[in-house]
Amino acid sequence: MTLGKTPLPADLSSLPPDHTSNTRRRNTMAPPAAGRTPQAPGAPLLVACTAALAGAYWLGTSPLQLRTAGVLVAASRVLPLLTRPVLAPTSAVLLLHAGIKALGYAVPPLAVVLPACLFFLVARLDLPQPPGRTVTTLILTPGAPFTVGPFSWLAGLRAHFGWQRHVLQRTKLGKTAEIFEDTDFHWGLDKESGRRKQPENGELVRSWDRIVVWDDDCPPLDVLEEWRSMADEPADAAVRALSAHAVKGDALSALANALQDPEAPGELRSAAQALFASCARRPPPGAGALSLDYYAKRKGAAAASKTEAPGYESWDTVTKLAREDMEAEEAADEEELREEARIIDEGQKVYYRYGPPILVSLLHMGLSGGFASARISAVLTATDYLMPRVAANAASGRMMTEAAANRTFVRLLETNVWNLDVMDRPANLRPPSERSQDSVSLDSAGAGWVSSARVRLLHANVRLQCARRGTSSDAINQEDLVATLCAFAIVPLWSLSRMGIELSEQERQDYVAVWRHVGFYMGCHPALLRRTFRDAGTAERFFWSVACHHFMDVTPARLWDAPPPLRGDEVPVGAKTGPALPLLYAMSNRPPSGMSFAANCALARFLIGPSLSTALHLPSYTAWRAVRLRIALFVLILPPLFARAYRQAWGDELRVNCQIVLRRLVLWSLKQQGSRKATFRTKTTDEAHNADGEEIELDPAEGQRMVKAYRSLLREMGLVLACGGAAGGWLAWRVLSAALRQ
Secondary structure (H helix, E strand, O other), X not given: OOOOOOOOOOOHHHOOHHHHOOXXXXXXXXXXXXXXXXXXXXXXXXXXXXXXXXXXXXXXXXXXXXXXXXXXXXXXXXXXXXXXXXXXXXXXXXXXXXXXXXXXXXXXXXXXXXXXXXXXXXXXXXXXXXXXXXXXXXXXXXXXXXXXXXXXXXXXXXHHHHHHHHXXXXXXXXXXXXXXXXXXXXXXXXXXXXXXXXXXXXXXXXEOOEEEEOOOOOOOHHHHHHHOOOOOHHHHHHHHHHHHOOOOOOHHHHHHHHHHOOOOXXXXXXXXXXXXXXXXXXXXXXXXXXXXXXHHHHHHHHHHHHHHHHHOOOHHHHHHHHOOOOOOOOOOOHHHHHXXXXXXXXXXXXXXXXXXXXXXXHHHHHHHHHOOOHHHHHHHHHOOOXXXXXXXXXXXXXXXXXXXXXXXXXXXXXXXXXXXXXXXXHHHHOOOOOEEOOEEOHHHOOHHXXXXXXXXXXXXXXXXXXXXXXXXXXXXXXXXXXXXXXXXXXXXXXXXXXXXXXXXXXXXHXXXXXXXXXXXXXXXXXXXXXXXXXXXXXXXXXXXXXXHHHOHHHHHHHHOOOOOOOOOOOOOOHHHOOXXXXXXXXXXXXXXXXXXXXXXXXXXXXXXXHHHHHHOOOOOOOHHHHHHHHHHHHHHHHHHHHHHHOOHHHHHHHHHHHHHHHHHHHHHHHHHOOOOEOOOOOOOOOOOHHHOOEOOOOOHHHHHHHHHHHHHHHHHHHHHHHHHHHHHHHHHHHHHHHHHHO
């Protein structure tokens, strides 16, 4: 099997020999050789500052305080484990003590000794993160990722301690202490390379700044390659029938009309019947919002062979099941329907509870990063859907024409409309309730179901176009469909952790359950959904494997130095343009945020991670840009974090307001582009965006009310934080003053 080729930034022959080899030297968790003690960036400077502070501290302190500071500084130079974790806190303690003494207060020895000892113990118990490039996420066990958030020191400690426990357990069991790279295996795709096919269970494998403990939930890449030959036959047959009879307009409505028209061609009626039989119903057990565990617990061992087992079968068996016909619909009782609606409602609440951060993650990591895969971007470029042709604009010094940028931006907005449709309310995912073999009423279906069915037909239309042009024989296959589902289900979980928001395990499971339900209506096979989306942890590990597979062709490029930061309004053109940049360029300088192209690139690089960002030619950013980025992200995540600690009514009001404001914002942006609400059909390059679709109508008075309500919520949050901060500062000052006067 041959992987598609993606142009790299320059000739790979200029790389050092270590970089161009098929395998790279593996990182180990064993201590480094003598004389090569690793230190965190900036550790020598911190050591010098600490030593200088200790010298000043020496001049006016008691022998006990002096010895404590001297021991800490000396230990930080000797012990390899004590670098930044102990130097920075110790320096802060010494600075605080020096400032207090300068004010004329007498400081008890314990005021310095106890905090210093505490920091010493924390650092001594802590092991450094895995060696090599920066690790964004450590997926150590299914369903329990240990992440390091930039605004959460507790998350950082949890990640470090979790890593330590894992290392100790592996050492105790006598397993290897090596971290393998994804390039250390041939994955069944290059069997003559001399490498092993795949990792063994329990081995640590790193790919694109993320480490996974390999187990049976990680699909081998040759299995994913086989999934690329599996499409969506009911949707493909429907689109072929529509094309054969030159049916124009909304494909879903045309199929529904053909089903009810006795004079419609037999081929078209048969295709419509097969399509609606496959999607105008509830998902089969385990492939919808209700998980396999629910059916196993509720129906017991008698149902295990039909519900529980498919989620744990081998990947080869799952592939065979997915090649069979879609499963028949099963009857459901009222209790099952109520539980399904409850889980969908809880998952949708998670989306709007963290609405703005999730929307940012979808745009800057899910779409910009996921659609940059050579396998997906080639299809989107060939059909001129979402990905414009950039090469034609290189000579003009622009990344793309204004018309192409507007067209791409409209496609992004249309994707967000579908996203909001499926996340609006449980009733939106209701399939047509009035359906028979000869008729179906789209009016009885929810807006989310209708949008998902239209997206499914859009994918089938793209496959048909690619087949006719001979550009791709495996366009938008089952692997791509489940990977796209992961971009909406898993990317927000990883991005929220990166921003500093840790979701509860129940929130994670509910959110993934909603997307498992949506995936069935998008055309993902139930057997694949059961196996890959059994729970949040399984879906995360599947997404790790998909990312490894989709971006395998650009692995050499991640070893290059990061592209330099952009200067002012600079825009890369020509060979410097990576596949992710056109999407970021299209969404730049747009209301309401008005973020510049450089700011969008910085945010995307922050969320995607350094290795993959470098491979995708995402520019690095300056220290000043990093500070501004962290401040902007903190402002973005502050309201949902505040809602966790404040009264529940305030959080509920914020969530409802966010649900309305996000929809109005996306529809308003579409209207500003002169577009209508999408029907998700492919259009030619020169075709107007408002050729079809629903007219967008917005009530200005309602918009003003929602903005006023949102500002009122923010004012209440600001007042509470200001009062709480003032009260806390006053109390701390009183306690400290009383302690210093004793």
